[in-house]
Amino acid sequence: MSAQTIGAALRAATDQIRAGGVDSPRLTAEVLLAHVLGLGRAQLLARLEQPLAGPDAASYWALVARAAADTPLAYLTGRREFFGLEFDVDESVLVPRPETELLVEVALEGLATGPAHVIDVGTGSGIIGVTLAVKRQAIRVTAIDRSAVALAIARRNAERHGVDERMRFLEQDLLDPSPPPADLICANLPYIPSADVATLAVSRHEPKLALDGGPDGLDLIRRLIAQAGTVLTPVGRLVLEIEARQGPAVSALCRDAFPRAAVRVLRDFADLDRVVVLDRGV
C-alpha cells in the first residue's frame, strides 16, 4: 500500500480532531504536522502531494489522538509564544495565556531602565519573570514557585532567552521565607474557586496547583498581599492577575493592607477585570 499524502493526512486528522469537539481542527492538524516534520506551516502546505510515512506518521497520529482528546496544543508541541517570545511548556505548568500580557505591560510601565529587584511569585513556566528580564536588562528577578518541576522549566526558559544569570529560582510557599526587598512584585497565582476547578475544561489537563485558589479563589492572593508589606520597597509596585469577578474584593484587600497606596483595577481585551495594580509610594 502506498503511503498517505500529507494532504490526505491533514484531511483525516482534521476530521478526527473535529470529532473530539476541538476548536480550529484544520489549524491544529497543520500545526502538529509542521511540528512533527520540523517545517513552517507555509512549507508544509507546499508539500501536500508528498508522502507521510514511517516514524513521522506514527508520531503524527499519536499527537492527533491527544489533540482530539482536547490536550492543549502547547503541550503537544512543547512550546507557546508569549509577549513575542517563545517558551518551553509541558504538563507541569499552566499554558501561558494572552491575558497575562496585560500584567507584563503594567509591570514594565512601572520599571525604569535602571537596576531593580523584581519578584515573580508563582512563576510556572517563567513567562512573567523571563519576559521582564529580557525587556529590562538591568533588573534582577527572583522567580518563586512551590513546584520544583515548574521551576526547572522556568530556568530552562531563562537560559533559552539568555537571562538566567540575572535570575534566581526559589522553591517555596509565596514570600515565606521573606526574600530581599523588591521594587516590583508580580503574581499570576491560582485564583479559580475550588468548586469551579473541576467544572472547567482547563482542569482536565493543566496542573491543579496552578488553578485552585481555595473556597473563594483568593487564598493565595490574600496571603501574598499580607506578606507583601514587609518585602515591597516604600515606592514599590504590586501587580496581581485576578479572575474577572475578583476586582472589588482584591482592591479591598489591597486598601486594607496598604491604606496609603493607589490601587487600580485594569480590564483586559475582553473588557473584564484582569489585573490589580498597587503603587505604594504615592
Ligand SMILES: C[S@@+](CC[C@H](N)C(=O)[O-])C[C@H]1O[C@@H](n2cnc3c(N)ncnc32)[C@H](O)[C@@H]1O
Ligand atoms: C496560574 S499559574 C501561573 C504560572 C505563570 N506565572 C503564568 O502566568 O503562566 C500559578 C503558579 O503558582 C504556583 N503556586 C501555587 N501555589 C503556590 C504557592 N503557595 N507558592 C508559590 N507558588 C505557588 C503554581 O505551581 C503555578 O505554577
